[in-house]
Amino acid sequence: MSSPILINNVHKVFKTPGGDVVALKDINLGIQPGEFVCLLGPSGCGKSTLLNAVAGFQPPSAGEILIERKTILAPGPDRGMVFQEYALFPWMTVAQNIAFGLEIQKKDKAEIDLTVNQLLDLLHLKDFRDRFPKDLSGGMRQRVAIARVLALDSPIMLMDEPFGALDALTRRNLQDELLRIWEKLGKTILFVTHSIEESIYLADRIIVMTYRPGTVKRDQKVDMPRPRDPSSADFNDLKRELGRLVMEEQQRHADAELKLAAVD
Amino acid sequence: MKKLQSFAQGTLVPVLVLIVWEACSRAGLFSEVVLPAPSAVAIKWWHYLLPAQPQEAGQSWLAWALSGELPHDTWSSLYRVVVGFLIGAGLALPLGLLMGANARMYTLFNPLVQILRPIPPIAYIPLAILWFGLGNPPSFFLIAIGAFFPVLMNTIAGVRQVDGIYIRAAKNLGVGAWSMFTRVMLPAATPYILAGVRIGIGTAFIVVIVSEMIAVNDGLGFRILEAREFMWSDKIIAGMITIGLLGLAIDTAVSRLNNHLLRWHRGLEH
DSSP, X not given: OOOOEEEEEEEEEEEETTEEEEEEEEEXXXXXXXXXXXXXXXXXXXXXXXXXXXXXXXXXXXXXXXXXXXXXXXXXXXXXXXXXXXXXXXXXXXXXXXXXXXXXXXXXXXXXXXXXXXXXXXXXXXXXXXXXXXXXXXXXXXXXXXXXXXXXXXXXXXXXXXXXXXXXXHHHHHHXXXXXXXXXXXXXXEXXXXXXXXXXHHOSEEEEEOSSSBOEEEEEEOOOOSSOOTTSHHHHHHHHXXXXXXXXXXXXXXXXXXXXXXXX | OHHHHHHHHHHHHHHHHHHHHHHXXXXXXXXXXXXXXXXXXXXXXXXXXXXXSOOOTTOOHHHHHTOSHHHHHHHHHHHHHHHHHHHHHHHHHHHHHHHHHOHHHHHHHHHHHHHHTTSOGGGGHHHHHHHHOSSHHHHHHHHHHHHHHHHHHHHHHHHHTSOHHHHHHHHHTTOOHHHIIIIIIHHHHHHHHHHHHHHHHHHHHXXXXXXXXXXXXXXXXXXXXXXXXXXXXXXXXXHHHHHHHHHHHHHHHHHHHHHHHTTTOGGGOO
16 A cells, blocks of 8 residues: 555544634545545535645644554645645746746756656646746646646645636536546545535545534445546436435535524 | 827926926026026036036046036935945845744834834934944935835735745645745745835935935035035026936836836736
8 A cells, every 4th residue: 555545533623712613523534545535515514624634734633644654744745735726836937836846855957847848748738838827727727736736746636626716618627637647647636626526527436524513424436437427327316316415414504504693 | 109109198297397487487487596497407407417527538438428527426326325225125124024924023023113113214314423424324324224114014014915825835845944935935025025125215215315415525415405505596406307317217127127026926917
């Protein structure tokens, strides 16, 4: 086993002026090397909190997260993250953004150039290498963000609703690109989304999470061969089933907000 | 063509003002001492610009052409602005980065900064002379103070407004403390810092003129004060206009530099 992610009894409590909020409770997950796992749930279910804990930005309040049998204490380049807001450095060109992580690792110039060129090729960014992020569309920016993480050559990729801000066509296009890259490079991917269709289209396995406290509601394997057809019967059966689960949690979310509003 | 048109539009108002001014002077509305005609100012400016002595043997043409009073004064003022500004900004930038990035440094230094900041550089004149005597050093000191605070305040604000997402992305890429500072915080804060630099240069210009009125015997500020003693209003105005032109030239240069350094910045999208 080269790079499993192991999540053991993870709890996360946020202290707020209104009292403690239990964001994550009793999370136990083992992710296999090369597996594509989606965390699915309504907003407020703690899926991003769990991803941030794996990334090392917000350590769990209790329990532990292990990467290759080592407890995570801080963020690191062994778990590259793609953010919904792209988070590209606007003062660097496309090529400089991709090269940055390697420069930090003090790789030699020739090696960096080689990697950057390969990634520009892989993500069809060649014509944009000397552009600044402000000159790129959202889809292009997200390609750069993916290339920046791939440059680290880490076995694990974390993705926080990476395609959430994109239009439907660009989104499908990037989903296909991501699957192509994942199949080619064999990364382990932990992918947060609130789109049921996106999770079925992409994942080997879908973890449906409950609304506060965030727990695992359903651990769903997806066995359909790729490329998956969103109009097929299997696809829609699963979509209906997961839709029911997510809607239950969405309803709890809505009820909780109504209750809060009533108190005010 | 469009450039020419906007240039023509831009010169319209100044030219009108000059015409009205000239007409009023010729009509004898003001005495020549109170407000000389623009034509008289232009002639004075020209004489002020020209070399006072004939070209000496062995002297290069350029050195001779720039040997007049005006080029000499302009150069002296510019030199003081540049040195004073570099000292002030050179101290403000590292302190601002530290105070912006480190909460403890901010708590330690902020009270002192807030007390010193409202004191106008002019108020330091007596101390400047006492500490640094006459000549250039008190000018450098006063200009440095004038440039220090705008650069400091903007650098602090610039570092503090750096979007947390860049810090997170950088940490995720394995960036350590030093690189975080030099390759993420500093570039992310550049738009603010450069705005501070522009304000700081403006302040330096105000202070240089005042400082030249006290402790030196050349420079545009000195020349204006000198002309006052002889009631040479035309020369006073010629000096003032030179200050205006020099300020415009420097601001244009800084703004060009800004546009180049910030070519990545969204605010510059046209």
